[in-house]
Amino acid sequence: MQPFTDFKLDLETFISDLNALIEINHKTITDLLAVPEKTYANFVRPFDLMEEDLELLFTPLSHINAIKNSPESQKVYAEALPILTDYSTFIGQNLAIYEAFKAIKAREYDHLNTEQRRILDLNILHFELAGAHLDKASKERLAEINLRKSTLTNDFSQNVLDATNAYEKIIIDTADVEGIPEGDLEDAKFEEKGITKYRFTLQMPSYIAYMTYGPNRTIREELYRAYTTRAPQNGAIIDELMALRQESANLLGFENYAEYSLASKMAPSTKSVISFLNSLIEASRKQGMQELEELRAIAPEIDLQSYDTAYYGEILKKAQYDIDEEEYRPYFEQRSVMEGMFTFLNELFGIRFVPQEIELWDEKASVYDIYEADTLTARVYFDLEARKDKRGGAWMHNFQTHCEDTQGCTHLSSAFVVCNFPPSSDTSPSLLRHDDVVTLFHEMGHTLHHLLSRVKEHGVSGVNGVEWDAVEFPSQFLENFAYEPKVLKLFASHHQSGEVLSDEMIAKLIRAKNFQSGMFMLRQIEFSLFDFELHSKLYQGEEIQKLLDSIRERTALIKPPSYNKFQNGFSHIFSGGYSAGYYSYKWAEVLSADAYYAIVDEGVFGSELARQYKEIVLAKGGSQSMQELFTEMMGRECDSKNLLRLNGIE
Numbered sequence: 001m002q003p004f005t006d007f008k009l010d011l012e013t014f015i016s017d018l019n020a021l022i023e024i025n026h027k028t029i030t031d032l033l034a035v036p037e038k039t040y041a042n043f044v045r046p047f048d049l050m051e052e053d054l055e056l057l058f059t060p061l062s063h064i065n066a067i068k069n070s071p072e073s074q075k076v077y078a079e080a081l082p083i084l085t086d087y088s089t090f091i092g093q094n095l096a097i098y099e100a101f102k103a104i105k106a107r108e109y110d111h112l113n114t115e116q117r118r119i120l121d122l123n124i125l126h127f128e129l130a131g132a133h134l135d136k137a138s139k140e141r142l143a144e145i146n147l148r149k150s151t152l153t154n155d156f157s158q159n160v161l162d163a164t165n166a167y168e169k170i171i172i173d174t175a176d177v178e179g180i181p182e183g184d185l186e187d188a189k190f191e192e193k194g195i196t197k198y199r200f201t202l203q204m205p206s207y208i209a210y211m212t213y214g215p216n217r218t219i220r221e222e223l224y225r226a227y228t229t230r231a232p233q234n235g236a237i238i239d240e241l242m243a244l245r246q247e248s249a250n251l252l253g254f255e256n257y258a259e260y261s262l263a264s265k266m267a268p269s270t271k272s273v274i275s276f277l278n279s280l281i282e283a284s285r286k287q288g289m290q291e292l293e294e295l296r297a298i299a300p301e302i303d304l305q306s307y308d309t310a311y312y313g314e315i316l317k318k319a320q321y322d323i324d325e326e327e328y329r330p331y332f333e334q335r336s337v338m339e340g341m342f343t344f345l346n347e348l349f350g351i352r353f354v355p356q357e358i359e360l361w362d363e364k365a366s367v368y369d370i371y372e373a374d375t376l377t378a379r380v381y382f383d384l385e386a387r388k389d390k391r392g393g394a395w396m397h398n399f400q401t402h403c404e405d406t407q408g409c410t411h412l413s414s415a416f417v418v419c420n421f422p423p424s425s426d427t428s429p430s431l432l433r434h435d436d437v438v439t440l441f442h443e444m445g446h447t448l449h450h451l452l453s454r455v456k457e458h459g460v461s462g463v464n465g466v467e468w469d470a471v472e473f474p475s476q477f478l479e480n481f482a483y484e485p486k487v488l489k490l491f492a493s494h495h496q497s498g499e500v501l502s503d504e505m506i507a508k509l510i511r512a513k514n515f516q517s518g519m520f521m522l523r524q525i526e527f528s529l530f531d532f533e534l535h536s537k538l539y540q541g542e543e544i545q546k547l548l549d550s551i552r553e554r555t556a557l558i559k560p561p562s563y564n565k566f567q568n569g570f571s572h573i574f575s576g577g578y579s580a581g582y583y584s585y586k587w588a589e590v591l592s593a594d595a596y597y598a599i600v601d602e603g604v605f606g607s608e609l610a611r612q613y614k615e616i617v618l619a620k621g622g623s624q625s626m627q628e629l630f631t632e633m634m635g636r637e638c639d640s641k642n643l644l645r646l647n648g649i650e
């Protein structure tokens, strides 16, 4: 067995080390391609493993640049990126590699195991989705389309950005800002000629702050109108982009862009995605209408409009489920949360976390080895507290991957968990919000997906090769347990008095989570369905608005004003990576809710299905489609009823 790779980074020599490694890789590829009788063992295996060396070198740099950012790390990082891009372009366009994969598949496929077949299939798919199998003329046209698409998507987001930055609303009358939280108000406040004024913009969180707390309805509408009419010139970009997406999908042999998108995802067919989304509309509508009635009841004097819902929603939420975070924090002391989470994971999966004394990049960072029974399995690094030089947010970053090398030697996995929790000091502990606990569980879900892999092939081990619409399944799955009373009671005790969080306080957390969940669900489905239907056939000009309107007939309980052109700012699908993929959020949530309740209904601890989850979903990583793994674990297809249960929708 190969020992863990030490975490080390030398910024001084990084670029020359990287260039040296890439040169070795180029030479390896030349040698591999020269092998006369190519087989899985002598070609695919070594090719796949080259990726590991590159990750081991590059991950420490990207990690340090994110968590101990400095001008030096930025400089080296910026210098490294184009080197890596060049290298991956070289691989992606290397048809000799593609031909070698195909030849090996034709000769050996029947004799390979599931993991090896998956490696071949995914590599070939990757080449073909980029057009490797097309004739010369089609390839040229595809390259033209891709170039034009990247200009259009870039223009789209630039237009949104410009429109967002071009607008501001100055408020002078303090009555118009009454009720807005202190922090938001501080951000908005400025002095001009001795007068205090407030500036609200279309940027987050300024826009959200006024829409949620701003008492002046006319100003709310003004902001809302400005927001939903941004970048009208994007209408023409959408038309051209949709035509190009349709054309490229056709060139690659697909009926439409939605089909092209699903080729690398877990969802089996466009029909299955659409019927899944439709079923959620049916199930959530009744509750959504009730929630709207409740909202109307607290504002009987007005005809409630789109720009009122966040404002009255906040008032209703305060009245019904006001959660005082400060009341909860003392129950979530960081160290006891960590200890409790380890105990929970031990109960659920039989894994032990053993702290290691290793010097790291910051004294607050820590490292643990994970054992299954007495077998060393993986290593995990935690860097949980906020710092000036750390990027915001929370994430899991995989470092080493469980695999077997060409000598048959096993490599163990490792990963980093990064959060931005309140810092602790010698005199005061780090007290978390409940949301932080949820975040920690979420990232730990991703982490275990990577760490508990038993796959031998690097490219489909852990989170490698996992379908895009399944990636959030393990994280959302684990996150759900942060609301489970049996789990919370393991660690949620007051850091001074030792008193355990009461059932009533836990129930309150769950009720607050589910506040207006019907309306929220409908909104998410509206985005998802619009995105997916739009990519299912070619829509142009007014047809696009008509499509959106027809979906809103079923999802929007309050009809948005006719000036609302939300699509012109829908960057996720027109300039981000979510085109015909926005449904993935809900898709993964359904899997996670279904698996979660299966385990809760078995009493959580000692659950047989929890073992199955570990042995099948986690251990097999990306080596099979999640569709197959899920069915194998549950012994049945996924049932969306449990998503409704999780959201408190009857």
Ligand SMILES: [Zn+2]
Pocket (backbone or CB within 6 Å): 442, 446, 472, 475
């Ligand atoms: Zn996630």
